[in-house]
Amino acid sequence: MRRWSNLDSMLPPGPRLPGPVQTALYLSQPLHYLRRWHQQYGEAFTLRMAGAGNMVFISSPQDIKRVFTAPMEVVHAGESNSLLRPFLGPHSVVILDEWDHVRQRRLLLPPFQGERMQAYAKVMREVTHASLVRWPRARPFPLLDVMTEITLELMLRNVFGLETPGEIAAFSRDFSSLVDSTTSPLRMLPSLIGMDLFTLMPWARASRLKKRVDAAIYSLVARRRAEPRRPERTDVLSMLLESTHEDGRPMSDQELRDALLTLIVAGYETSAIGLSFTVERLLAEPRTLARVHEELERVVGDDELGPEHIERLEYLEAAIKEALRVRPLVPLISRQLKGPLELTHYTLSAGVTVLPAIVLTHFREDLYPEPERFKPERFLEQKPDPYAWLPFGGGARRCLGMAFAMYEMKVVLATLLGRAKLRLASSEPVRMINRHIMLAPAGGVPVVLDEVRARRD
């Protein structure tokens, strides 16, 4: 049904509260208010956010398809990430739009294509085994912490190609401190008004840390450029060093630095949250965990987990997809309109921000009957509809690391669940809370590890 707003005849309806009140409500409890306004105003609604103008939230696959398939001149995503420019650099794929974006993305794509994933499997498996034996026993600990250590190490080994424990530990320490010191909303403030905090305050802790991280990346790049080619190297940086622009130029040092930092920032925390939520859902639903165990026994048994098994772990893959549906760790994505965009019932004009609300789409009763229930079977025999299942966004901006993240989650979980006897530390449901722009598990999913079986391979 078409319901016109009384504020602007071209926009879907929305709350009539003053902009600052809408902003405050939304920021206080985003999920609660999004769901409430969705119920109240229907599948497309408009919020007027202080400083951000009109924001139209959409949730129907038909509308989402229109956004994902619109020409790149009409839908921009890089602009809203521009506050990350001082941190990620001018060549970061996340802050670029149109042809600049296409060109940079093409340079990064080859190491993230599906068939490349097998090259990363061994490191993923071994890092997980090594982590598991260090986990505390018989007392609660937050799963998210150990998952974050695993995914950060995997980025450093599989993407950066680091090999020695000393180098990995030094980089992890500086990088984690840098992320912690830059991502609080207060510290983001200067970037919001276009100021580069790192240049303006060279003495600040964050600026010093960034200098250290940058220096470590530049020295890694210099070392790798000087190194004779080693065919056994399968890391992402090896491929990026061979990547060339259309005119044959290799990527510059700054482009490589921006790419590496972007990949690690986009990739490690997201995957750790995805892993933690998947384990949490499986432990909370013993029926599904039993099916995962049965599949691991049947497909892997006493063998060393390898690519030939990973592709056959269909139930585990369906469980990960279902966990990403019920726990969409990136709840919203956004596009700025540079020209008119026709939705099913509205035509939006340039200047509006349109937001596919993943967290609303994933809970639509018409798409997912009993939407709150964790049912991996939904994804067992059919591929997800890209406009109804969108934990990785979509269109030309779809997560560049999607194949990597899905493969990584499968390998880490198959390795862990084959050996670890875990249980949730509390019977209270784990809530989703805001962490930066993501949704993370409150308390980091406290679990207890009762037993670790010896490696069977």
Ligand code: HEM
């Ligand atoms: C469970 C894990 C992950 C989730 C849920 C996730 C989700 C997302 C989402 C929602 C977007 C925005 C897409 C859009 O606007 O349409 C995105 C973008 C991106 N992701 Fe991921 N991501 C994950 C893991 C990773 C990993 C492991 C990497 C790298 C190795 C990565 C690299 C990127 C990059 C570079 C972009 C920007 C793409 C562009 O602007 O063209 N992500 N991701």
